[in-house]
Amino acid sequence: MKIENGEYLIDINGIKHWIKVEGKEHNTIPLFIIHGGPGGNLYTFERTAGPFLSQERTVIYYEQRGCGRSEKPLSDKAYSINELINDFKKIIEWIDVKKIDLLGYSFGGELALELTYALPTIINKIILSGPSLMALKTQYMIQIAGFVSVANLPLANKMEEILQEDTSIEEKYKKIWGIVDNETVDRLFFLNQGIAKKYRQLVKESNLHNTGLMLAALQENPVEIPLYERLQEITQQTLVITGVHDRNTGIPISTIIYRNLVNSEWNLFNSSAHFPELEETDKFVRIVLRFLKAS
Template sequence: MKGTFIKIRGKSLYVEIHGNEEAPPLLYLHGGPGESCYEFMIHQADRLSEKLRLISMDQRGVWRSEAIEEDEPLTIYDLVEDCEQLRRQLGIQKWAVLGHSFGGLLGVLYAIHYPNSVSSLILEGPSFDLIKSIRNWLRKAASLYESIGDAEKMAACIDIANGAQTPPEILDAFIELGQGLGDLRMKVYTPNGGSNYTKMIYSEREREEFGRRTNIHVSKIFAEGRIFDSLLPKLKELTLPVLLIKGRHDPIICEEQTDSFVNDVRNGHLKVYEESGHLLHFEEPERFAMDVIQFILESNHN
């Protein structure tokens, strides 16, 4: 089974399933908010499905999933509840969860709210505290602006990174300064600039519609505001096996957040990829798949 649509709490969500039905199940949660599972599945579906039953979805209102209308509500906990309802509809007793970036935040919330549904948790470059992640991102962006001789934008990055602005103001600056980097923006995330990360099969018209849906999704998640709440105090509530995979050059999972994970997650494990950044599933795909599979199989065995 590959791409299909499954009705979850009144909306048709795009779901992909790869691998043997008897293999240990793994749910992948994409980042963003407002990205999709598209790129991850390009780079990891074949690799992970050799040993696992890989399940992914475009989150509610995102990309190929049914659109959310302007007058419909959407919260982070709607996204968490969708995970649980999908598990029940697929008849899965318990599954591992892998979250990338914003998906890592969702994975933590899901594991805390439904501890009997999640067997193990893998976090790829997660953000436990969005504001700390953005501030760290801006410090790295400042060095790129310096490299191209844009002293004004470099100073703006440093000012926001070290200032006392409100979360919405910090977010607005992050968006504006990210756009200002143009083609250099991906170099904040990964040393190689993310070349060949996306191999698009959809038409321009389809991508425009996907973008429209995603914009509604993103605006509602940020308007709700819970995305700005730090999860660092909640890490102590995780009791299941948790693997944090971090790229040394990743601006999102900063050192402060990494230290909190190491100190507070009682059954936590850390792997650092020294040459990579935020897109480990793309930058080191073979190693990433091997580490994920090994961790899930060992966790299930124990």
């Protein structure tokens, strides 16, 4: 690995990608942080759990095409899993490393598994925090149920009316997202509403926004064979982290992933919802570092 600590804007497949390196002095296998969304960014992670991880590990942040501080592709549909994999492959070539570890949260966990499936000889260990499986209709159901469980009574009643409509689960999902307010979203994603407030402050400070283009493109053009049908072919040592109160992807999705991966362990965080790295940062860092150091 020839590059030094610092921030970079690198042309990858015609798109400038934002990359940041911390902790190179440790000379460990680089730990790549894969953000969620789809279409999110790493601003919050690099100001919470990230600095603690880079005190002991070489950490590499990168924001996916059209996300955060990386450039947007010319086409609003150029966000396929294959395109994300090809970008990542070029980033690995630019950084010039033979082995890497991955830490993906939310959709980033799902993408980390796709990257591992596509590049099995490069990936060493995987950490998945609140991972998703977008191809499963079950995931829509989990999130809808989560919203109903945290909504006030009038809002919950409106959701129940939407659920009774003769429409697809995807349409119900979009419609429910159209009526929820920020307070309800915060209760979905966080157990500790003080942490939710700090998260929103960081989001505002970042001035980075999710355009929704990646999510729309991925939903419109899903992979041919869903990831959940390929999980058993991933053999890397994997740590699954799930907040007990996660109402977004939650224990059901983590169960499917854990049960189908052949070399995985699972750690539940009792005081977290969808973001254990924010709600139980010290424990998150400790568990991740221990997993990476283990032989």
